[in-house]
Amino acid sequence: MRYSLRQLEVFLATARHENISRAARDLAMSQSAASGALKDLESQFEVRLFDRRGKRLRLSELGAQLRPRAENLLARAWELEQALSGREVAGRLRVGATLTIGNYLAVPMIADFRRHFPDADVALTVANTEAIAEGVAGFELDMGLVEGELNHPDLETRHWRADELQVFAAPGHPLAGREALTDADLVGLPWIVRESGSGTRQTFDRAMSGILTDLDIALELQHTEAIKRAVEAGLGVGCLSRISLVEAFARGSLVPLAVPGRDFRRQLNLILHRDKFHSSALVEWLQLCEQSWSDILPGVVNASRSHQ
Template sequence: MRFSLRQLEVFLATARHENVSRAAADLAMSQSAASGALKDLESQFGVQLFDRRGKRLQLSELGAQLRPRAENLLAQARELEQALSGREVAGRLQVGATLTIGNYLAVQMIADFRRRFPAADVSLTVANTERVAEMVAAFELDMGLVEGEFHHPDLETRHWREDELQVFAAPGHPLAGRPALSDDDLLGLDWIVRERGSGTRQTFDRAMHGILPDLSISMELSHTEAIKRAVESGLGVGCLSRISLVEAFARGSLVPLAVPGRDFHRHLNLILHRDKFHSAALSEWLSLCQQSWSDILPGQYGKGEQSG
């Protein structure tokens, strides 16, 4: 064999960081050793894997074509190493999740996974839908759990579960306790909502079709808890996943507002790279995701309030 797994590690780390120094640090090796490994790999086959633009190294057309194969080959080699050591479900699994999922669902799922497979190490990256999708497409994450909708030719989307947004306010809001809000009521409110690019904002904008341009968006915040605190302080009303509001509704610091004329339902999805090798750890994680809906949700919303 004319290349080594270490050379592939350097190639992939350089593709992620677009810099040999950072790739070397990631792999705990010297910069000169990493540069030498990359140079040897290219010279052995007479190819150029990167276009050098100043200090940045961007994948060449050939490098971009080879990256998924190199990712999969290295993943299979690691799985073989784990099998040889008697640890079938082991190694590092890198999961991405959007804010609602990451803050209210994923941590418990990771705890369950670690109890079942103590040799596996799961890391969690929390970001909005666009960023998680970008990282999965770049092989920086093994998979993503997202709230938003998107289209990417390299990514596979699997429906995971149903969810629903809920409009809410502070208990002392003038419209608290109103049986139902009309469009005129919605137009008279000050809204505190998620930022553009988030799945929650996508669903909110879609639900408010026809009146969206005329809504008073007073604040856009990138954190669910910040929106809840702002609404509790009487700065406006919000619209978030019911999953994130269960505890606040239970203690009475926030109250739901009924908006029967608008559809706030949405899908939560799993996303994977189409060329991603499914290691034993990833396969088991996906299996856990599929069963987690029935394990986590019963009773979570309270009587008569379960979403989906």
């Protein structure tokens, strides 16, 4: 064999970081050793895997084509090593999740996974839908749990579970006791919402079709807790997943507002790279995702609906 797994590790780390120094640190190697491994790999086959632009190394067309195969080959080698050591489900699983899922759903799922597979480690990255999609597409994440809708040629989207956004306000808000809000009411309110690129904002914008440009968007914030605090302070009304509002509704620090004329339903989705090798850890995690709604989440969903 004219290449080594170590050379492939250097190639992939360099593809992730676009920098040989950061790739070397990631692999606990010296920069010279990492640079030599990459140079040897290219010279052995007389190819160029990266286009060098200053200090940045961008994948060449050939490098981009080879990256999924190298990722899968290393994943299979890792699987073989774990099987030889008697640990079928082990190693690190890199999961990405959008804010609502990451902050309110993923932690109990990770705890359950670790109880069943103590030799496995789940690294959780929480960001908005666009960032998680980029991570999965770039092989920086093994899979993603997202709230938004995607159309990416390299990604497979699987419907996971249903969710719904809820308009809410502080208990002392003038419309808090209103049986139902009209479009005229919605246009007259200052709104505190998630930023563009988030799945929650995507659903909100779609639900407000026809009046979106007339809404007063007072604040755009990247975190659900910041939005809840701002609404509690009386700065405006918000619209977030019901899952994220259960505790606040139970405390009475926030109250739901009924908007029957608007559709706030959405799908939570699983995203995977089409060329990603499914390790045993990833297979088990996907099975847990399918089970989690019935095993972990019904109490959350039912509790939120009881405050409608």
